[in-house]
Amino acid sequence: MYVLMVYKYFGRIYLIPWRTGMVFSKAFYRYTQSFGGMRAVIPFKKGNAKSRLGKLLSEKEREELAMAMLNDVAEALLGSGCFGVIDLLTTSIIEVKGLNTVLTEKGLNEALNEYLGKMSSHSINEPVLIIMADIPLVSIKNIRDIAASATDVVIVPGRMGGTNALFIRNPSSFHVDYYGASFIKHKEIAAGSGLEIEVFDSFNLSTDIDEVADITEILLHGKGHAARYLKKLGFTVVEAENGGRVGLKKI
């Protein structure tokens, strides 16, 4: 049921179409955001993808898995309906439906900071979500929950101090610093600019795929392209023999 709410906020009066059952502050926020727009950017590097999976997968298989994961992330972004623009920031020409290809020759940090800088210099003051291409468990709900945050910066941690997504309300106020303990560095960068942060708690988003053990997580929890690709290759989850939890088997 929709109700038209009259809402006064900072001296302005808003008429909000509010679906009952939805948190009102979220409905209000989405409504005001719908006047502007948000964008998302996925950095992606094709060559010699995911070398630590070399024990398990050939180079061709690793590249195909990387593309399948990229498609999972792209579909979550597109399906969320939150973004007017979704850019793929890449070192080689790749076609993904619904995404703009933005070519760069730079490394991850330089390419992203140039991207944020260009947004500022073109006076594009839209919030931007930077999201990694190797988190295939991400869901549409995850993306919507991040985009509905009211804080200045949302940091989504990966395991072991990584940063798997960053939602930046005002791109001119922030820069990225990946590699190493980027989770700590991004918290410090935000604090240094007086920005309020939210740490977004998600197993789906924390699960970036680097190691052989991570393949198991895709098979256990994935429902998209990456999970289907691994099953097509014959991978399946088995009970571990060494008293651990689960193992991986190729049939």
Next chain:
Amino acid sequence: MYVLMVYKYFGRIYLIPWRTGMVFSKAFYRYTQSFGGMRAVIPFKKGNAKSRLGKLLSEKEREELAMAMLNDVAEALLGSGCFGVIDLLTTSIIEVKGLNTVLTEKGLNEALNEYLGKMSSHSINEPVLIIMADIPLVSIKNIRDIAASATDVVIVPGRMGGTNALFIRNPSSFHVDYYGASFIKHKEIAAGSGLEIEVFDSFNLSTDIDEVADITEILLHGKGHAARYLKKLGFTVVEAENGGRVGLKKI
């Protein structure tokens, strides 16, 4: 702002004190639940705790860390205000403020299934949350979000197919099967009884502490007893030298 809502549901009329900004269905659910109660149970085994941390910590330190983590979990449960009863199901006498000690000599599965069976035979039809003692990153918000779920069973996955928490609306309809790929087994048990499940997505709750690398996650994200204890022992997070993310150092 609180509003008193008149709400008709299955032919009965309810007056719900509803804080605007809260999802109404959640407010309604909490209100009806407040007539009954929920309980939580933490299984805990003291002797030779966390042997895989033996490379890093002495036996005494491992036991103290296990107690610190138990205290973090207990505080999140107590702080949530969701539970009328919180039981510590343990093989030895341990005092934790606010928790009832329930002694058992059985293993994990047998002890928990006996516990669920006793609830049924005593006609205690309360929802029950089974939560592991080694997930020190758990927050009060995590617990409240789980308890607010309207599904029959909430399964909270650990990494590699584990189950770190289980919320069971009707204890007589379910049994547990830990070890191995318990996440898959618990999904199958629920499906076999025609129960609706929700998989709860949380990095905090997925992070059970078994390996040396997990200690880093406590230092990166923890704010409670376990994090303070590790810092007291001199542990700190450092940038890794091998191109990985972060490492651990004892100062």
